[in-house]
Amino acid sequence: MGEFELIASFFADSGIARQDVIVGVGDDGAVLQMRDGYDLVVTTDTMVCGTHFFPDVDPRALGHKLVTVNVSDLAAMGAEPAWLSLALTLPSVDEAWLRQFAAGLAETADYYNCRLVGGDTTRGPLSLTMIAKGQVPRGRAITRAGAKVGDYIYVTGTLGDAALGLKVCQGQAQTSKKHQAHLLQRFHFPSARVALGQALRNVASSAMDLSDGLCGDLPHILRRSAVGAYIDVHKLPLSQALKDSCDQPVAFKMALSGGEDYELLFTVPESKRGSLDVLLSPYGVPFTCIGRITGATGKLELKAGEQPFDYQHQGFLHFP
Amino acid sequence: MGEFELIASFFADSGIARQDVIVGVGDDGAVLQMRDGYDLVVTTDTMVCGTHFFPDVDPRALGHKLVTVNVSDLAAMGAEPAWLSLALTLPSVDEAWLRQFAAGLAETADYYNCRLVGGDTTRGPLSLTMIAKGQVPRGRAITRAGAKVGDYIYVTGTLGDAALGLKVCQGQAQTSKKHQAHLLQRFHFPSARVALGQALRNVASSAMDLSDGLCGDLPHILRRSAVGAYIDVHKLPLSQALKDSCDQPVAFKMALSGGEDYELLFTVPESKRGSLDVLLSPYGVPFTCIGRITGATGKLELKAGEQPFDYQHQGFLHFP
Numbered sequence: 001m002g003e004f005e006l007i008a009s010f011f012a013d014s015g016i017a018r019q020d021v022i023v024g025v026g027d028d029g030a031v032l033q034m035r036d037g038y039d040l041v042v043t044t045d046t047m048v049c050g051t052h053f054f055p056d057v058d059p060r061a062l063g064h065k066l067v068t069v070n071v072s073d074l075a076a077m078g079a080e081p082a083w084l085s086l087a088l089t090l091p092s093v094d095e096a097w098l099r100q101f102a103a104g105l106a107e108t109a110d111y112y113n114c115r116l117v118g119g120d121t122t123r124g125p126l127s128l129t130m131i132a133k134g135q136v137p138r139g140r141a142i143t144r145a146g147a148k149v150g151d152y153i154y155v156t157g158t159l160g161d162a163a164l165g166l167k168v169c170q171g172q173a174q175t176s177k178k179h180q181a182h183l184l185q186r187f188h189f190p191s192a193r194v195a196l197g198q199a200l201r202n203v204a205s206s207a208m209d210l211s212d213g214l215c216g217d218l219p220h221i222l223r224r225s226a227v228g229a230y231i232d233v234h235k236l237p238l239s240q241a242l243k244d245s246c247d248q249p250v251a252f253k254m255a256l257s258g259g260e261d262y263e264l265l266f267t268v269p270e271s272k273r274g275s276l277d278v279l280l281s282p283y284g285v286p287f288t289c290i291g292r293i294t295g296a297t298g299k300l301e302l303k304a305g306e307q308p309f310d311y312q313h314q315g316f317l318h319f320p
Numbered sequence: 321m322g323e324f325e326l327i328a329s330f331f332a333d334s335g336i337a338r339q340d341v342i343v344g345v346g347d348d349g350a351v352l353q354m355r356d357g358y359d360l361v362v363t364t365d366t367m368v369c370g371t372h373f374f375p376d377v378d379p380r381a382l383g384h385k386l387v388t389v390n391v392s393d394l395a396a397m398g399a400e401p402a403w404l405s406l407a408l409t410l411p412s413v414d415e416a417w418l419r420q421f422a423a424g425l426a427e428t429a430d431y432y433n434c435r436l437v438g439g440d441t442t443r444g445p446l447s448l449t450m451i452a453k454g455q456v457p458r459g460r461a462i463t464r465a466g467a468k469v470g471d472y473i474y475v476t477g478t479l480g481d482a483a484l485g486l487k488v489c490q491g492q493a494q495t496s497k498k499h500q501a502h503l504l505q506r507f508h509f510p511s512a513r514v515a516l517g518q519a520l521r522n523v524a525s526s527a528m529d530l531s532d533g534l535c536g537d538l539p540h541i542l543r544r545s546a547v548g549a550y551i552d553v554h555k556l557p558l559s560q561a562l563k564d565s566c567d568q569p570v571a572f573k574m575a576l577s578g579g580e581d582y583e584l585l586f587t588v589p590e591s592k593r594g595s596l597d598v599l600l601s602p603y604g605v606p607f608t609c610i611g612r613i614t615g616a617t618g619k620l621e622l623k624a625g626e627q628p629f630d631y632q633h634q635g636f637l638h639f640p
Contacts, residue, residue, distance in 0.1 A: 022359060027463050028527075029362055031361050031456070033359055040351070040355055042451070043349035049444075051443050051444050068604075074349060085364045085451065117362065118362065118364060122371060123371050125371065127409060131451045141351040209348060267597070
């Protein structure tokens with residue numbers, strides 16, 4: 001396994017130095033200094049070649065996305081990201097590919113102030129598992145379980161861009177050059193709403209990140225919180241690129257069922273609504289109220305203004 | 321991915337309940353309450369079908385081993401295991417297989433007082449990544465970097481049993497029924513030396529666990545500590561089963577280069593040697609002095625008593 005140990009060297013200095021890393025890559029495990037009075041938050045996401053990405057994906061984008069999807073889970077819990085571990089399974093050693101992948105990983109880890117502290121490299125079909133660890137003041141993590149009847153439902157950013165970006169990638173959608181660049185950027189290089197997630201600790205009753213589309217993800221909050229919800233599709237935040245590139249039914253479909261936006265979905269009680277603008281606007285990320293929590297446990301109702309909106313949700317299907 | 325979400329339910333209650341799990345399986349991430357004044361220790365191990373295990377392996381044994389190899393890394397750092405995450409990639413859903421695997425995982429997690437707190441389930445070629453998290457009093461983790469010239473080198477238990485067990489499995493070695501049972505047990509159901517690892521915090525200058533064979537693993541300590549070592553092969557602790565089942569050269573080969581023993585390898589300074597018996601004997605795990613740390617940086621010397629021992633180490637090769 002000599003060559004596989006060598007690979008570890010590609011990742012040994014990934015991301016910024018952190019003084020709280022007592023032991024990093026190269027021992028039986030990483031030793032990490034937690035802040036007293038903080039809880040540890042841990043997330044895990046696997047990306048399998050052929051299920052979650054195309055074999056010919058840009059390895060830099062892949063490194064970026066692997067970090068982002070994990071950090072996004074931490075953001076949704078209001079945690080501050082700190083440390084990453086990587087379990088990398090490779091069929092063979094392609095140095096050029098690995099350097100690009102490691103570069104994408106390192107620059108994204110840097111961006112989120114994270115450090116790669118360990119992992120495992122093995123031989124097998126191409127697959128990437130990342131484990132992200134963050135910290136949150138004790139008892140302050142935002143879960144999916146706190147939504148209450150009457151709470152307002154918000155999302156950050158715009159919805160559906162990544163799903164349309166995937167279609168552009170696959171040659172299934174055409175649009176202007178400028179819009180195409182925006183949509184591909186949103187698909188290949190999504191952002192995790194880390195700072196905003198931490199600000200939500202003071203206002204949100206529940207939160208999660210949007211990876212499987214609004215209609216796929218919101219039911220998780222409804223189930224864990226034992227509530228229902230309605231969404232007004234006219235309020236869905238759609239980018240100009242999305243609106244210009246498809247007609248309204250398709251735009252709604254992208255926004256309601258398209259995956260991989262990595263925006264935050266969160267609920268806010270009436271009493272905290274007044275402070276939202278003051279608290280969140282410094283982060284420069286738009287946020288939009290799209291509906292409310294109801295008492296119809298487990299039921300997600302779609303409306304178009306005052307009218308019911310007839311829609312069949314089909315889960316975001318990973319290709320093929 | 322409905323069926324894959326269902327799978328998560330197999331693992332939802334794996335392992336004993338722990339009061340320090342604030343949020344477990346089913347949210348964006350797990351929220352875990354760290355003890356103030358403790359460092360976090362994190363390890364990751366991947367097992368790929370065809371590289372690390374046979375496709376027809378007993379799934380219960382596989383669940384057991386996945387937990388054990390990870391917990392063993394924590395043990396080697398002197399940490400107390402606490403929480404496990406599982407990234408499970410499956411080609412399809414085989415409920416009977418999954419139930420057995422989950423049972424093996426749960427009973428082993430229980431044994432080590434660990435709780436499965438989250439993970440990810442994806443479709444793809446069979447592969448298992450576990451992330452184990454433990455706690456160690458601040459600054460007290462044992463690393464590979466602390467060995468000093470003159471320190472004594474110890475191992476726990478006996479060496480080479482798992483490697484011979486693998487050969488028995490493959491039909492490449494025969495032995496008595498009783499010995500066979502012992503060797504297969506050691507290969508399929510290894511133990512992690514958790515309590516002893518924690519006791520070592522008071523005496524060991526360095527430690528690691530033996531997964532790739534003594535001659536493959538000890539050089540990691542030598543490199544990280546910038547020292548050398550000699551080992552006396554006559555002092556290697558060999559089980560009766562190993563001694564009865566092969567002639568001496570093969571027995572030495574199993575003990576020196578055979579992998580997957582998951583015993584601890586550690587170094588102890590002269591000044592602490594006197595307290596070893598008192599400190600370690602309560603744990604009921606034998607430990608044996610097999611050599612000493614030298615100033616010949618990076619050099620591992622093998623001796624048979626006072627004579628040099630001629631040996632070509634070949635790394636433990638994962639099949640095929």
